[in-house]
Amino acid sequence: MGCELQGPACAYYYICI
Incomplete structure (x- = not known):
């Protein structure tokens, strides 16, 4: 999964996992 702050x-x- 991605993280956008x-x-x-x-x-x-x-x-970010």
């Missing part, structure tokens, strides 16, 4: 973790880590 939606969550707090994604803001730091551009890799």
